[in-house]
Amino acid sequence: MNGQRDDGGTSKPAWSHGRRETEEQRADRRWTELLQEVRVIQTGVQILFGFLLTVAFTPRFASLDATDRTVYVITVLLGAATTGALVGTVTFHRLVSGHRLKPQTVLWASRLALVGVVLLLATVASALLLILRLALGAGAAPWVVAGLVTWFVVCWFVLPAWVLRRYTTRD
Numbered sequence: 129m130n131g132q133r134d135d136g137g138t139s140k141p142a143w144s145h146g147r148r149e150t151e152e153q154r155a156d157r158r159w160t161e162l163l164q165e166v167r168v169i170q171t172g173v174q175i176l177f178g179f180l181l182t183v184a185f186t187p188r189f190a191s192l193d194a195t196d197r198t199v200y201v202i203t204v205l206l207g208a209a210t211t212g213a214l215v216g217t218v219t220f221h222r223l224v225s226g227h228r229l230k231p232q233t234v235l236w237a238s239r240l241a242l243v244g245v246v247l248l249l250a251t252v253a254s255a256l257l258l259i260l261r262l263a264l265g266a267g268a269a270p271w272v273v274a275g276l277v278t279w280f281v282v283c284w285f286v287l288p289a290w291v292l293r294r295y296t297t298r299d
Contacts (some may be wrong), residue, residue, distance in 0.1 A: 131185060155230035162217065162234065166241055170214045173248060176255065177207040203254035210251050213244035245284065253277045 149157065180203055183189055192200065217237040224233050253273055260269035 137218055137244065140198060150228060151231055155234050157228065158234045159221070162238055162241060166244075169241075169245065169248065170211075171197070173207070173210050173244075173251075174215060176251065177211055178216070180204050180255065195266075199254060199258045203258055204246055206251040209245075210244055210247040211244050213247055215238050216240045218245070228293050247281055249277065250272055252280070 147154070147157075180200075183200065189200075219238045220237045220240060221233050256276060257269055257273045260272055263269075264272065277292070
């Protein structure tokens with residue numbers, strides 16, 4: 129039997145800790161997973177970005193002070209950059225598709241998606257700063273935003289890094 133002994137003395141297949149897939153199959157699976165992740169995040173980004181674009185056309189916008197207008201412009205630019213990075217994952221695939229570069233495409237598209245997530249964090253923080261400056265005042269808003277950004281960093285980066293470190297076997 130094609131197997132190895134585990135600590136309990138029973139025999140199990142050598143591949144039982146992973147998938148039996150070729151590099152191409154793995155790349156296809158990872159691409160599908162990445163595409164689903166981007167679809168979820170991109171919807172939220174598009175809604176946020178669309179909302180940001182309409183703010184400049186509201187009556188309240190004219191009454192914003194210079195600082196709030198600067199925060200708004202930075203937020204819109206970050207939203208555009210976030211959209212660019214996330215759409216870039218799909219266009220990257222489209223442009224290199226058919227050149228037998230699927231594993232490399234998945235790697236670089238994954239990196240673009242991660243850049244998109246970091247830009248999304250900055251966009252959300254900036255949007256929160258703008259909104260909370262108006263709602264709470266300039267003194268409290270940065271503290272509330274700092275707390276929320278810390279929460280996002282824990283949820284989006286620290287927890288996954290901890291799980292990866294905690295549950296990854298050292299071979």
